[in-house]
Amino acid sequence: MAILVTRPQPDNARTTAALRDQGYVALSAPMLRFEKVLFSLDADADFGAVIVTSANALRGLADQPAASRLFRLPVFAVGDRTAQAAQDAGFRDVISAGGDAHDLRALLTARAQAVKPLLYLAGADLSRDLAAELGTRGFEVVTHTTYRMAPVADLPDDVTTAFAAGQIAAVLHYSRRSARAFFKAAGLAGVEISALAIPHLGLSDAVAKIAHDAGATKVMAAATPDEDALFAALARAIPPNAR
Incomplete structure:
Protein backbone atom coordinates (compact mmCIF):
# COMPACT_ATOMS: atom_id res chain seq x y z
CA MET A 1 0.00 0.00 0.00
CA ALA A 2 1.33 3.40 -1.00
CA ILE A 3 1.10 6.95 0.31
CA LEU A 4 0.30 9.47 -2.42
CA VAL A 5 2.07 12.84 -2.31
CA THR A 6 0.34 15.64 -4.21
CA ARG A 7 2.68 18.60 -3.57
CA PRO A 8 4.56 20.18 -6.50
CA GLN A 9 8.12 19.44 -7.50
CA PRO A 10 10.86 19.71 -6.30
CA ASP A 11 9.25 19.41 -2.85
CA ASN A 12 7.40 16.27 -3.93
CA ALA A 13 10.66 14.41 -4.46
CA ARG A 14 11.92 15.39 -1.00
CA THR A 15 8.70 14.25 0.64
CA THR A 16 8.52 10.90 -1.15
CA ALA A 17 12.17 10.24 -0.22
CA ALA A 18 11.43 11.07 3.43
CA LEU A 19 8.44 8.71 3.43
CA ARG A 20 10.51 5.89 1.97
CA ASP A 21 13.16 6.48 4.63
CA GLN A 22 10.40 5.88 7.20
CA GLY A 23 9.40 2.61 5.57
CA TYR A 24 6.45 3.72 3.48
CA VAL A 25 5.86 3.05 -0.19
CA ALA A 26 5.35 6.44 -1.82
CA LEU A 27 3.78 7.53 -5.09
CA SER A 28 4.01 10.97 -6.65
CA ALA A 29 1.24 13.04 -8.25
CA PRO A 30 2.23 16.73 -8.26
CA MET A 31 -1.05 18.59 -8.67
CA LEU A 32 0.45 22.02 -9.29
CA ARG A 33 3.05 22.86 -11.93
CA PHE A 34 5.62 25.64 -11.56
CA GLU A 35 5.57 28.26 -14.33
CA LYS A 36 7.94 31.22 -14.51
CA VAL A 37 6.43 34.69 -15.04
CA LEU A 38 8.37 37.31 -16.98
CA PHE A 39 9.96 39.67 -14.48
CA SER A 40 10.96 43.24 -15.30
CA LEU A 41 11.82 46.41 -13.38
CA ASP A 42 11.40 50.03 -14.31
CA ALA A 43 14.68 51.71 -15.15
CA ASP A 44 14.33 54.10 -12.21
CA ALA A 45 13.13 51.47 -9.69
CA ASP A 46 15.01 51.84 -6.42
CA PHE A 47 14.45 49.34 -3.61
CA GLY A 48 16.02 49.07 -0.20
CA ALA A 49 15.55 45.33 0.30
CA VAL A 50 13.83 42.22 -1.05
CA ILE A 51 11.22 40.09 0.72
CA VAL A 52 10.69 36.42 -0.18
CA THR A 53 8.24 33.95 1.36
CA SER A 54 8.83 31.07 -1.06
CA ALA A 55 11.81 29.43 -2.70
CA ASN A 56 9.68 29.29 -5.85
CA ALA A 57 9.83 33.09 -6.10
CA LEU A 58 13.59 32.75 -6.39
CA ARG A 59 13.29 29.92 -8.92
CA GLY A 60 11.22 32.35 -10.96
CA LEU A 61 14.15 34.79 -11.09
CA ALA A 62 16.49 32.28 -12.74
CA ASP A 63 17.84 33.46 -16.11
CA GLN A 64 15.78 36.67 -16.01
CA PRO A 65 17.98 39.67 -16.94
CA ALA A 66 16.39 42.02 -14.40
CA ALA A 67 17.38 39.72 -11.53
CA SER A 68 21.03 40.83 -11.56
CA ARG A 69 19.96 44.31 -10.42
CA LEU A 70 18.66 42.83 -7.19
CA PHE A 71 21.61 40.76 -6.01
CA ARG A 72 23.25 43.72 -4.25
CA LEU A 73 20.19 44.19 -2.02
CA PRO A 74 19.61 42.57 1.37
CA VAL A 75 16.97 39.81 1.38
CA PHE A 76 14.54 39.08 4.20
CA ALA A 77 13.44 35.43 3.86
CA VAL A 78 10.58 33.72 5.66
CA GLY A 79 12.64 30.68 6.69
CA ASP A 80 15.98 28.94 6.44
CA ARG A 81 15.21 26.95 3.28
CA THR A 82 14.05 30.07 1.47
CA ALA A 83 17.13 31.89 2.75
CA GLN A 84 19.35 29.15 1.32
CA ALA A 85 17.52 29.42 -2.01
CA ALA A 86 18.23 33.16 -2.00
CA GLN A 87 21.93 32.52 -1.46
CA ASP A 88 21.94 29.89 -4.19
CA ALA A 89 20.26 32.38 -6.54
CA GLY A 90 23.07 34.90 -6.05
CA PHE A 91 22.05 37.10 -3.11
CA ARG A 92 24.82 37.69 -0.56
CA ASP A 93 23.13 39.56 2.29
CA VAL A 94 20.35 37.20 3.41
CA ILE A 95 18.45 37.40 6.71
CA SER A 96 16.14 34.53 7.71
CA ALA A 97 13.09 34.96 9.94
CA GLY A 98 13.39 31.26 10.73
CA GLY A 99 9.66 30.60 10.72
CA ASP A 100 6.47 31.73 9.01
CA ALA A 101 4.95 34.95 7.67
CA HIS A 102 4.24 36.18 11.20
CA ASP A 103 7.92 35.80 12.08
CA LEU A 104 8.93 37.58 8.88
CA ARG A 105 6.61 40.48 9.63
CA ALA A 106 8.08 40.76 13.14
CA LEU A 107 11.63 40.66 11.76
CA LEU A 108 10.91 43.39 9.25
CA THR A 109 9.27 45.53 11.91
CA ALA A 110 12.34 45.19 14.11
CA ARG A 111 15.07 45.40 11.48
CA ALA A 112 13.82 47.23 8.38
CA GLN A 113 11.81 50.26 9.49
CA ALA A 114 14.27 52.58 7.73
CA VAL A 115 14.43 50.42 4.57
CA LYS A 116 11.96 51.70 2.00
CA PRO A 117 10.57 50.71 -0.36
CA LEU A 118 10.62 46.92 -0.10
CA LEU A 119 10.33 44.62 -3.12
CA TYR A 120 8.17 41.57 -2.45
CA LEU A 121 8.85 38.71 -4.88
CA ALA A 122 5.74 36.55 -4.88
CA GLY A 123 3.59 34.01 -6.69
CA ALA A 124 0.48 34.78 -8.70
CA ASP A 125 -1.82 33.28 -6.04
CA LEU A 126 -1.14 34.55 -2.53
CA SER A 127 -2.64 32.93 0.57
CA ARG A 128 -2.21 36.20 2.47
CA ASP A 129 -1.60 39.83 1.56
CA LEU A 130 1.74 40.40 3.27
CA ALA A 131 2.27 43.69 1.44
CA ALA A 132 -0.97 45.09 2.83
CA GLU A 133 -0.11 43.85 6.33
CA LEU A 134 3.24 45.59 6.17
CA GLY A 135 1.59 48.68 4.74
CA THR A 136 -0.41 49.10 7.94
CA ARG A 137 2.92 49.22 9.79
CA GLY A 138 4.28 52.05 7.70
CA PHE A 139 6.19 50.11 5.07
CA GLU A 140 6.06 50.85 1.38
CA VAL A 141 5.95 47.49 -0.41
CA VAL A 142 5.97 46.84 -4.15
CA THR A 143 4.90 43.32 -5.17
CA HIS A 144 6.28 41.67 -8.31
CA THR A 145 5.07 38.26 -9.50
CA THR A 146 7.85 35.89 -10.57
CA TYR A 147 5.94 32.59 -10.86
CA ARG A 148 2.58 30.87 -10.86
CA MET A 149 1.54 27.37 -9.85
CA ALA A 150 -0.83 26.01 -12.48
CA PRO A 151 -3.25 23.17 -11.61
CA VAL A 152 -2.49 19.81 -13.22
CA ALA A 153 -5.54 18.28 -14.87
CA ASP A 154 -4.61 14.59 -14.95
CA LEU A 155 -3.33 12.02 -12.50
CA PRO A 156 -0.24 10.06 -13.60
CA ASP A 157 -1.06 6.70 -15.17
CA ASP A 158 0.62 4.72 -12.38
CA VAL A 159 -1.45 6.55 -9.78
CA THR A 160 -4.71 5.92 -11.64
CA THR A 161 -3.78 2.23 -11.89
CA ALA A 162 -2.91 2.09 -8.19
CA PHE A 163 -6.26 3.62 -7.23
CA ALA A 164 -8.12 1.14 -9.44
CA ALA A 165 -6.24 -1.73 -7.78
CA GLY A 166 -6.85 -0.45 -4.24
CA GLN A 167 -3.14 0.06 -3.66
CA ILE A 168 -3.16 3.60 -2.22
CA ALA A 169 -3.54 3.83 1.55
CA ALA A 170 -3.66 7.62 2.07
CA VAL A 171 -3.14 10.96 0.34
CA GLY A 190 -12.89 7.82 -12.83
CA VAL A 191 -11.27 6.91 -9.51
CA GLU A 192 -13.16 9.36 -7.30
CA ILE A 193 -14.98 6.66 -5.32
CA SER A 194 -11.73 4.88 -4.49
CA ALA A 195 -10.02 8.17 -3.67
CA LEU A 196 -12.74 9.36 -1.30
CA ALA A 197 -12.75 6.09 0.64
CA ILE A 198 -9.19 6.39 2.01
CA PRO A 199 -7.64 8.78 4.58
CA HIS A 200 -6.73 12.29 3.45
CA LEU A 201 -4.26 14.26 5.53
CA GLY A 202 -3.92 18.03 5.21
CA LEU A 203 -1.10 20.32 6.28
CA SER A 204 -3.65 22.54 8.04
CA ASP A 205 -7.33 22.62 8.95
CA ALA A 206 -8.00 24.79 5.88
CA VAL A 207 -6.34 22.23 3.59
CA ALA A 208 -8.13 19.32 5.26
CA LYS A 209 -11.47 21.12 4.77
CA ILE A 210 -11.03 20.86 1.00
CA ALA A 211 -10.91 17.05 1.32
CA HIS A 212 -13.91 17.05 3.63
CA ASP A 213 -15.92 19.27 1.29
CA ALA A 214 -15.03 16.98 -1.64
CA GLY A 215 -16.70 14.09 0.17
CA ALA A 216 -13.80 12.32 1.87
CA THR A 217 -14.91 10.76 5.16
CA LYS A 218 -11.51 10.02 6.70
CA VAL A 219 -9.87 13.43 7.00
CA MET A 220 -7.15 14.56 9.40
CA ALA A 221 -5.14 17.76 9.74
CA ALA A 222 -1.62 18.17 11.01
CA ALA A 223 -1.44 19.59 14.54
CA THR A 224 0.89 22.32 13.26
CA PRO A 225 1.48 23.38 9.62
CA ASP A 226 4.75 21.51 9.07
CA GLU A 227 5.74 18.20 7.53
CA ASP A 228 6.82 16.56 10.79
CA ALA A 229 3.32 17.10 12.18
CA LEU A 230 1.78 15.84 8.94
CA PHE A 231 3.89 12.68 9.11
CA ALA A 232 2.82 12.22 12.74
CA ALA A 233 -0.82 12.40 11.65
CA LEU A 234 -0.07 9.86 8.92
CA ALA A 235 1.45 7.47 11.47
CA ARG A 236 -1.78 7.66 13.47
CA ALA A 237 -3.95 7.13 10.40
CA ILE A 238 -1.94 4.29 8.91
CA PRO A 239 -0.62 1.84 11.54
CA PRO A 240 2.83 0.34 10.86
CA ASN A 241 1.39 -3.08 10.04
CA ALA A 242 -0.77 -1.51 7.34
CA ARG A 243 2.12 0.04 5.38
Missing part, protein backbone atom coordinates in the same frame (compact mmCIF):
# COMPACT_ATOMS: atom_id res chain seq x y z
CA LEU A 172 -1.08 13.88 1.64
CA HIS A 173 -2.23 17.41 0.77
CA TYR A 174 -0.03 20.47 1.28
CA SER A 175 -2.20 23.33 -0.02
CA ARG A 176 -5.83 24.11 -0.74
CA ARG A 177 -5.15 24.64 -4.45
CA SER A 178 -3.34 21.32 -4.90
CA ALA A 179 -6.09 19.51 -2.96
CA ARG A 180 -8.77 20.99 -5.21
CA ALA A 181 -6.79 19.99 -8.29
CA PHE A 182 -6.39 16.44 -6.95
CA PHE A 183 -10.11 15.82 -6.39
CA LYS A 184 -10.98 17.28 -9.79
CA ALA A 185 -8.38 15.05 -11.47
CA ALA A 186 -9.59 11.99 -9.54
CA GLY A 187 -13.08 12.61 -10.86
CA LEU A 188 -11.88 12.98 -14.43
CA ALA A 189 -9.87 9.76 -14.10
